[in-house]
Every structure is written in C-alpha cells, then in structure tokens.
Amino acid sequence: MSFVKEFKEFAMRGNVIDMAVGVVIGAAFGKIISSLVDDIIMPLVGVATGGINFTDYKFVIQQAVIDGTTQEVLKPEVTLNWGSWIQTIVDFFIVALCIFIAIKGINQLKRKEEKAPAPDPEPTKEEVLLTEIRDLLKEKN
Template structure:
C-alpha cells in the first residue's frame, strides 16, 4: 500500500497534472461566463428572431402527472425536455467557438513573438569598460615584448 501511495504522490505532483487541474478550474469559470453569455445575451436575441420562442420551455409529455384529490402530486409527469438539450447544444457550440478563437489568437501571438525574436538585430557588443581596455593594452604590450625578446 505504501508503494501505491508513493506512486500516486509522484503522479499527482507532476507539473502536467497540476497544469491540468488549473485548466479544469479555469474551464469551469469560463463555462459559467459562456453560459451567462448564452442565457442572458444570445438566447434572448434568438427568441426575438424566432418570435419569442424559448427553447427551455419545449418538451414532450410522455406521461401526465398523477395527483390526489387534494392536489398533491402522487407521481410527477414524465417529459422529454428537448428544449434543454437544444440549449446545451447551443452552449457547446459557443464554448467551442470561443475556445477556437482564443487558441487561434494565442497561436498568432506566439508566431508574432517568435518572428520578432528571429528578426531582432543581433545584439551589438557592449563597449568594453576602462578596465577591459587597460587589460587589453597590457596583453598586447606583453605579446609585443615577447616577440621582441625572441628576436
């Protein structure tokens, strides 16, 4: 059992697992934003375009509810809520489109960054400090002296 826990710890602490967890959390928040976009902005416009149709209200009644004489529900109705399904498809399509646009934008940004780095002029060497200049002069003098000593 100890080896199993050790292996699990190694797996859970890998960078890609943590990145995936962050992605899931951000994806959940992004999903809420897109759901609000669909429910609060897009679907009202679709409703106007379709003459006030609200997809969430569309359903097919398979079995009516059974009620007692006092009005309490004994067995609730059984329905196919196809409108909710249509709404989920619209949500999915919008989320997929938003992710596509975001990834496309990031890829263009990445390409532009790589292209800018490739086109950047080679860095000009910095001017040598006075100390480096002095050391270079000393080196050159020593080389010249060594050559004259050999003659």
C-alpha cells in the same frame, strides 16, 4: 517505494498540475459561456423568434397524476425535454466558437513572437577593445 511517496511523485508532476489548472479554468470558462448563452444570446433569439424559450419545449410521455380533491401531485409527468437539449447544443457551439477564437488569437501572438528577429548581441569586451585599436590606427595613418 511506499504508496504515499509514489502518489506524491505522481501528483507533483508538472503535467498533472497543469492539467488540474486547465480543468479548473475550463470549468470557470464553461460557467461564463453558459451565462452568455442563457442570459444574453438566448433572450435575443427568443425576441427574434417571437418570445420562444427553447427550454420550455418538451414531449409529454405520461401525464402527471393529480389528486382530485387536494390537487396534490401523486405522480409527476414524464417528459422528453428536447428544448433543453437544443439549449445544450447551442451552448456547445458557442463554447467551441469562443475556444476557437481564443486559440486563434494565441497562435497569432506566437507567430508574431517567432517573426520578430532577435536583437544583435552586445559586443564582447574583446570586440570593443579591438574596435578602439582599429580606430586609433586609422587616426594615425
């Protein structure tokens, strides 16, 4: 089997394509949630905490070196951006919550489908004919 043919069989499997679709949708969902956190939730948290923006918090390990005459940065400061890390943790928990809510809703829909009884099947032509014969025999008696 040639390499190209083998790769084509691998790439065209249903589960590989489903996984690719899931990754693309997951990336788009991640952007939506990041926007929700950055643009809606964190400003509200900032107002509630007196205007704190977590992404601004950092530990400076080494100060920047600036040229005294030109004010040009010769060496940028080295920092630990712990506020961005807090922001990422908040993003994660909100994404996890949204996924939990979505999965819970999907599971409830599946349970409703399972509980709904299947409709009675339509009678066959033979059953309809036998019913008519029975009804005619009842009328004669």
